Amino acid sequence: MAQIELRVPDLGDDKDVPVIELLVQPGDVVKKDQGLVTLESDKATMEVPASAAGKIVALKVKVGDTVSAGDVIAIAEAAAAADATTPVGAPSGANPLPSPPPS
Numbered sequence: 001m002a003q004i005e006l007r008v009p010d011l012g013d014d015k016d017v018p019v020i021e022l023l024v025q026p027g028d029v030v031k032k033d034q035g036l037v038t039l040e041s042d043k044a045t046m047e048v049p050a051s052a053a054g055k056i057v058a059l060k061v062k063v064g065d066t067v068s069a070g071d072v073i074a075i076a077e078a079a080a081a082a083d084a085t086t087p088v089g090a091p092s093g094a095n096p097l098p099s100p101p102p103s
Contacts, residue, residue: 004052006036006074008067014041016066023047024074028056036073037061054078 011017021038024030035047054076061073 002078003057004054004076004078005072006050006052006076008039008048008069008071008073009051010069011039011041014043015068017041017068019061019063019065019067020045022059022061022063024056024059026056026058030054030056030076039067048073050074050076052076052078 017039019037020040023035023037030036030050030053032051032053033049036050037048039046039048056074057077058075059073060075061067061071067073
């Protein structure tokens, strides 16, 4: 499975913004747009959302670190596309249509 770098989005003019809270830990499975960390600038407190869904394999920041736009927050292992489309409990390649009744 592919690994994805989850990065800090554009923060406008803010640079070196402190990380005040970690919202995920290695091993957590996150959805796209789920909060990863909370940052606190002079103007606002904001959550950094995940740019993709996956399983967190490593955090690259800790509370007290400072980050800027483009910095890597975490490494995630992307879920395979097939895993995302197979219904829970259905074997992969299962026929979604019922078999016709015997004649």
